[in-house]
Amino acid sequence: MRFRHFHTTILRSSRINAMPRRRNTSHFFEPPPSREPARPKTNRFTDSDIVKCNVAITNHLSNGQCAAALRLFNSMPRKSTVSYNTMISGYLSNGEFKLAQHLFDEMPVKDLVTYNIMISGNVKNRNLRAARRLFDEMPVRDVVSWNAMLSGYAQNGYLDEARRVFDAMQERNEISWNTILAAYVQNGKIEEVRRLFDSKERWALVSWNYLMGGYLKKKRLVEARQVFEHMPVRDEVSWNTMVTGYAQNGDMKEARKLFYECPSRGVFTWTEMVSGYIQNRQLHEARRVFDEMPEKGVVSWNAMIAGYVQSKNRVLAGELFEAVPYKNISSSNTMIIGYAQNNVIAKARDLFDRMPHRDCISWSAIIAAHVYNGDSEEALRIFIEAMRDGERLNRSAFVGALTTCADIAAFKLGKQIHRRVAKAGFDFGCYVGNALLFMYCRCGSIKEAYEVFERIEDKDVISWNTIITGYARHGFGQEALQHFESMKQASIYPDEVTMVGVLSACSHTGLVDKEKHYFYSLNKDHGIVPNPKHYTCLIDLLGRAGCLDEAQKVMKNMPFEADGATWGALLGASKIHGNTELGEKAAEMIFALEPWNSGMYVLLSNLYAALGRWEDVNKMRLRMMDTNVRKTLGYSWVEVLNKSHMFSVGDWTYPASGSIHAFLEELDLQMKDEGYVLATRLVLHDVEKEKKQHMLKYHSERLAIVYGIMKTPSGRPACFYKNLRVCEDCHTAIKLIAKIVGRLIILRDSNRFHHFEGGSCNCGDYW
């Protein structure tokens, strides 16, 4: 109210314009709304009026109302440097970097604070070079400038550069010391923190908290406790950090003791106790503390809900969710994850759709929910829509989308997401990096996988495992083993998964002795007890090498029952060496153990086909039809089907008998049954099913989509595509289908399919 009154005073007054009024020439600036009259010149716009305006501008900016702030700013007949500084700083905190930069460039007189604001703005934008340029060009620097630069280097991991800045500072205050301490703590250099700490007498409370936190980060509880005991004063952060430290390291007893000693238990500390019990899987205790809490914040509610969600207790989670007096985005997000984990995707979706506001976690949660439920198409559809609508997406959303691409081998889409990821600056960490790596490995692009691997700055055991397994899978045994050696040199300890990759690399390269050595020293060298997968690798190796007897002996002596994969290794070996008897035995075992395992039908029919036993191939086909296997994966079905009719498919050639029509009839049946068949080289699509049209957008270069196969009036088979623009890659795939069906007529610009347009393929650039 006061402000409005003051505003009218400006409007009424006229004259004085000590500082030349800035004309609103830039396209960055919004024009003032027309209902406000042009501002007359004022005669009494005092310094105190400027301050009042500045305060009002600050208020607007802190409410995120940049336009209102700018209107007021432009209406000021006279502005001080502080007015500019306020505007710039407000723009920066609202993420309007360009506008801030523009105002900075236009500013008539820049002072020390102006530069400091811009330096910190650039630092927050991770533009260290620009920050440094400003720092170097500013005429005078104070301790704030130095601190801003210091924190820039420190927070972005340039520890050495940060230290150089710190050493060069003539004047240091508490913040300078704390910034450098924080840098060392965050990078786990606790010894350096200790050295710095010992170099000075008196320390601020915050610094003590840093030191303690540093020890806790390294799980050095005893030293952390010593720091805690020696602290001259403690605040809530100190207490809470120590309590959390115990809780996170599983010592709830000590956490609880300290918690009740704590002089003032704030909501934060209470919540930490709740999450502590949850992390240690003591849900009842957590609930007890939760019920005891004098006042509960929304975070406490969410923590408790998350606890029930984690323990898959959907009912209690749901009850609590309904009871929350004040829900926020995070409450709903937690529940979405809960529903997803309990396979009630519809509820998750319903909640998501009803949310008034969504944040990046909501998006990643709903994407993950669909991924988790195996609905890759929907997951990707949501991701792409969010992307197109300019939603802010976090790393998890990208990881979810990339994982889905890996699942369905959507290479091109994966590549596009990679570009987006790089643009968002997410591609260096191992979290997103591993997902990219996995996607490229799964899509068979080992070269790109390696490039991604090289770029990951903090490679963890998963990064190494993925690249090693990737190499092994694609027949680069030597490369896999080389990376295994580099991994050990990088002091990353191999785990069970690593060793599966290493063993299978040996099998695929035929390094019999090496693999035996690795297998029998698993425990001695790496402390790993061989699991069924390791045994399967060994059996696979022996089988490939032709030692079928030895392979069977190993299998007999395994400490566990053979599973489908183990028998599968034997079946594969039987196929290579043409041992039908053993192959059939293995296949029977697999059919008994895993009737859904469609790959085994392919292996066995391959075996029969290699021996020219076409009748048996056909039997396989019929057997597959009897079970519901063929519904699980079109790929295997088409493989067996092709063989049973003796066609050429892709790289494989079988004696052609010309039974194209029989093939087509079965294909028709299949399509009626399932709507569509997805195969590595072949995708058939039922036109009726509109919702499956999304597939159109996601197929990779290895897949082609055809909207159905029909018989033309002349009785010849034809493929047609509707609304589908086709690139070279897809065309190649379609030609492949032509090979299968014998003859292909593509009805393009016919009356019925007049939607077809030339141009780029739908599988290409999608956004």
Place this chain on the structure above:
DNA sequence: GTAGGGTTAG
């Protein structure tokens, strides 16, 4: 009552 630099965890 106007602008700039540093803590816990999520």
